[in-house]
Amino acid sequence: MTAAQAISWTESNQAYLVDEFARIRQLLVAGAEARLETPRSAGHTFGIDRVTDLFGLSAFERHVLLLCAGVEMDSKLAALCGEAQGSPQRTYASFGLAMATHPDAHWTALMPDSPLRRFHLIEMETAHGLTGAPLRIDERVLHYLAGLNVLDEKLRSLVEACPFPHWIAESHAATAARAARLVEKEAVLHLCGDDAQGQQDVATAAAQASGRQLFVLRAGDLPVSGPDLDQILALWRREARLLSAILLIQCNSSGITSPARFLMERLAAPFFASSREPIRLDRELLRLSVEKPPAAEQSRLWRRALAGKRTRRVPLDSLSEQFRLSARTIFSTAAAAEPNHLWSICRDLTRPRLEDLAQRIVPSAGWEDLVLPELQIQILRQIASQVRHRLKVHENWGFSSKGRRGLGLSTLFAGESGTGKTLAAEVLAHDLELDLYRIDLSAVVSKYIGETEKNLKQVFDAAEEGGVLLLFDEADALFGKRSDVKDSHDRYANIEVGYLLQRIEAYQGLAVLTTNLKSALDRSFQRRLRFTVNFPFPDATQREAIWKRIFPTKTPTEGLDARKLSQLNVAGGTIRNIALNAAFLAAETGGPLRMAHLLEAARLESQKLERSLSEAEIRGWV
Numbered sequence: 001m002t003a004a005q006a007i008s009w010t011e012s013n014q015a016y017l018v019d020e021f022a023r024i025r026q027l028l029v030a031g032a033e034a035r036l037e038t039p040r041s042a043g044h045t046f047g048i049d050r051v052t053d054l055f056g057l058s059a060f061e062r063h064v065l066l067l068c069a070g071v072e073m074d075s076k077l078a079a080l081c082g083e084a085q086g087s088p089q090r091t092y093a094s095f096g097l098a099m100a101t102h103p104d105a106h107w108t109a110l111m112p113d114s115p116l117r118r119f120h121l122i123e124m125e126t127a128h129g130l131t132g133a134p135l136r137i138d139e140r141v142l143h144y145l146a147g148l149n150v151l152d153e154k155l156r157s158l159v160e161a162c163p164f165p166h167w168i169a170e171s172h173a174a175t176a177a178r179a180a181r182l183v184e185k186e187a188v189l190h191l192c193g194d195d196a197q198g199q200q201d202v203a204t205a206a207a208q209a210s211g212r213q214l215f216v217l218r219a220g221d222l223p224v225s226g227p228d229l230d231q232i233l234a235l236w237r238r239e240a241r242l243l244s245a246i247l248l249i250q251c252n253s254s255g256i257t258s259p260a261r262f263l264m265e266r267l268a269a270p271f272f273a274s275s276r277e278p279i280r281l282d283r284e285l286l287r288l289s290v291e292k293p294p295a296a297e298q299s300r301l302w303r304r305a306l307a308g309k310r311t312r313r314v315p316l317d318s319l320s321e322q323f324r325l326s327a328r329t330i331f332s333t334a335a336a337a338e339p340n341h342l343w344s345i346c347r348d349l350t351r352p353r354l355e356d357l358a359q360r361i362v363p364s365a366g367w368e369d370l371v372l373p374e375l376q377i378q379i380l381r382q383i384a385s386q387v388r389h390r391l392k393v394h395e396n397w398g399f400s401s402k403g404r405r406g407l408g409l410s411t412l413f414a415g416e417s418g419t420g421k422t423l424a425a426e427v428l429a430h431d432l433e434l435d436l437y438r439i440d441l442s443a444v445v446s447k448y449i450g451e452t453e454k455n456l457k458q459v460f461d462a463a464e465e466g467g468v469l470l471l472f473d474e475a476d477a478l479f480g481k482r483s484d485v486k487d488s489h490d491r492y493a494n495i496e497v498g499y500l501l502q503r504i505e506a507y508q509g510l511a512v513l514t515t516n517l518k519s520a521l522d523r524s525f526q527r528r529l530r531f532t533v534n535f536p537f538p539d540a541t542q543r544e545a546i547w548k549r550i551f552p553t554k555t556p557t558e559g560l561d562a563r564k565l566s567q568l569n570v571a572g573g574t575i576r577n578i579a580l581n582a583a584f585l586a587a588e589t590g591g592p593l594r595m596a597h598l599l600e601a602a603r604l605e606s607q608k609l610e611r612s613l614s615e616a617e618i619r620g621w622v
Contacts, residue, residue: 010147013046017145020048021070021077024063027101028080047145054241055115063102064109067093068122068137069145095124096131119238144242151215151243155235158222159215159247164208165201167331169293169301172202179206182286183246183270191274193291194464196250197326199274202290203248206272212246214272215239219251219260229262237268251275276461295321296395298330305334314339321391322434323350323466324508343433351435352462357444357455358437361471363430370427371538371545371572372420379533380424383411384431386530387510408507410528412475414518415535418573421514422473424533429469434510437463438471453499460503468509475513476520504528540566543575550579556592561620564595568602568617578605595621 045053048069052062070077071093078091085097099105108114110130116122121141125134137145140152151159168176172195179189183206191199200216207214223229239245247267249260256264256279264273264281273279278287293301299320306314323346325333337345354360370377386393386409394400413421422438429436444455463470504511505528515521518534538546544566551557570578582601586593599621606613 009044012044013147016044016046017048017069017073020066021074024067024070024101025074025077025080028077028084028097047147051121051141051144051242055119055121057115058104058106058109060098060102060104060106061109061114061116064093064095064098064116064135065121065137065141065145067098067101068135069142072137072142073146090134092134092136094132094135098135099131118234119241120234121238140238140242149242152235152239155232155239158232159217159236162200162204162207162214162216162248165204165328167301167305167327168201168205169198169297169327171293171297172198172290172327173205175288175290176202176205177209179203179272179288180209183207183210183212186269187286188264188269188281188283189272190279190285190287191248191272191290192276192278192287193289194276194324194461195290195292195326196274196276197328198292199272199290200248200250201326201328202288203246203272203274207246210246212244214248215243215245216248216250219249219257222257222259222263224259226262229259233263233266240268246271248272248274251279255279292324292326294395294400295391298323298325299391301327301330302334305331306339309334309339311339314342317391318388319343319346321394322387322432323347324464325349325466347433347435347467350465350467352437352465352468354437354459354462357459358439358470361426361429361436361438363426363434363436365423365426365430367427367431369549370420370424371542371549372424373536373542376533376535379531380428383409383510383531384428387432408505409510409530410504410507411510411512411531411533412518412521412529413512413514413533413535415516416537416571417516418571418575419535419537420572421535422471423572424535425469425471425512425514428510428512432469432510434469435467436469436471438473456500456503460507463509463511464507466509470507470509470511472511472513474515476515476517501528537571543568543570543572546572546575547579550575551583551593555583556586558592558594560593560595560598564620565598567619568613570605574605574609578602581605 048062048066051057051065057065067077067081071081071091072078079088081093081097082088082091084100085094095110109116112118117124120138123136123138125136143150151161179191179202182189189203189206191202193199200214204214222232236247240247249264249271251257251260251274255277256273256275260273261281264271265283273285274290279285292298295317299316302316302320303311306316319342325346329349333342333345333349367377367381370380372380413424415421426436428434439459444452444459446452446455459470462468513529544562547560547562547565551560568575568578578598578601581604582597583593585597585600589597599618602613602618
């Protein structure tokens with residue numbers, strides 16, 4: 001409809017109402033026997049006719065609604081209502097007055113389940129009796145009759161209209177087409193998966209394809225009280241018809257709330273519900289999976305979103321494989337950011353909220369900080385290489401078509417304490433530009449049944465957004481061998497290990513597990529690992545290399561002998577502790593760091609470890 005046509009319709013609609021009110025004024029004077037003809041609509045479908053069709057009003061119910069509207073919009077008609085009811089103050093419509101002025105009056109129009117009352121087209125003051133009670137047209141309906149069709153203001157704080165998603169992913173567009181067909185069959189659709197924005201895009205596209213407008217309601221915004229929910233339900237029933245609208249109820253990650261369940265079990269189909277996990281209602285749901293687009297499709301979305309920008313140096317394949325983003329996020333990020341900054345922006349966007357369950361470590365160590373045999377270095381570099389080329393191998397070369405299970409990079413670092421396992425994880429995170437999260441086992445493991453699995457689910461779900469290296473330090477405490485079931489504690493402990501085995505195999509990202517006791521790990525878990533890196537205790541040559549690299553370039557030193565220091569038979573972690581403590585001892589004296597400071601720090605460390613220093617280890621230090 002053009003602007004000129006809209007103006008023409010509005011003016012014609014107003015003129016039609018004026019004629020209708022004039023007809024009703026005549027009826028109020030002459031009575032029902034006048035039998036005046038309804039004005040002709042001249043080929044248009046005006047507001048009152050649309051309401052009549054949408055809500056299935058009878059001729060008498062249409063008359064009641066027009067009488068109520070006329071009282072509000074025509075002062076002469078309101079005055080005549082007062083005269084007809086024997087009092088100038090009674091300038092309102094009533095069922096009794098409507099029945100006296102229409103030949104086809106019927107009592108069913110007064111019933112609570114009649115369209116007039118069920119859809120709150122009119123409100124009735126029941127304290128005055130049934131036929132004499134004042135009737136008022138709802139303001140929203142009055143505006144609709146006048147040609148203004150906007151969302152009821154009582155719902156504006158709860159529901160929001162959704163524009164068509166021009167950024168929709170290919171796989172989601174196919175799902176939307178299927179959803180549109182189901183909407184036409186009056187189905188209740190449950191969109192389930194980890195892409196909340198994608199679910200909204202699917203619902204919006206499906207609604208438009210079926211000639212409807214989508215509105216979103218967040219379950220967490222619903223009131224708790226029953227009367228408020230009843231009003232929302234009644235108002236939306238009316239809005240769904242007036243706006244030709246369909247509702248999407250979004251449930252958060254904690255699941256369906258009681259108010260949302262109340263609404264979903266009473267809403268007329270069709271409508272959408274969305275959540276990460278499956279929900280169940282006491283009515284039939286048709287479930288459609290809507291997950292974040294796979295890496296290959298994300299790569300195409302990035303190229304489409306960045307069309308016209310210089311992206312020669314932007315690693316779009318790595319970006320797509322490392323970060324799991326919705327199509328909407330990809331397009332909004334591409335529009336607002338410089339291509340060269342996309343990696344850091346995506347890492348910020350996907351940074352998980354794991355503060356209560358994990359410690360975020362800002363990685364700074366590089367390959368030059370690692371002192372390991374060549375074999376271990378090669379394996380670590382192979383791990384980094386596989387992270388970078390996952391899209392090529394999994395998607396372009398077709399390995400993912402054989403199944404997604406086991407395509408993640410779960411790696412075990414085994415070795416004595418202090419041999420560089422955590423440092424190696426930090427080097428990988430720094431090289432791959434990932435956030436490093438060390439899982440706090442004391443926060444994850446719970447004595448309460450089911451809580452450990454719940455905490456682990458939160459960790460993996462958050463990490464699967466991408467940009468994260470998960471580090472399970474001392475993993476044998478969490479991934480230990482399953483035992484024979486002797487009591488309920490053993491049974492639930494085995495369930496926890498079983499759940500971990502499933503999640504670690506399904507996890508698509510990089511997970512590093514460290515252990516001081518490799519034999520303590522469950523054998524089924526070891527089979528699911530892509531790599532195992534054994535960290536040997538450093539020999540004298542390696543210890544000398546560690547001593548040479550342990551001090552920052554800014555540290556003032558004097559007379560340090562790395563060869564003599566390498567005589568101390570300790571691992572790299574202990575070397576770092578000794579170097580740090582010696583630096584504080586030197587800072588206290590105000591001079592450079594010397595061998596004497598290191599000797600004192602080594603003696604302090606040996607007391608902590610409850611081992612004595614042999615003469616051979618410290619010979620020639622001072």
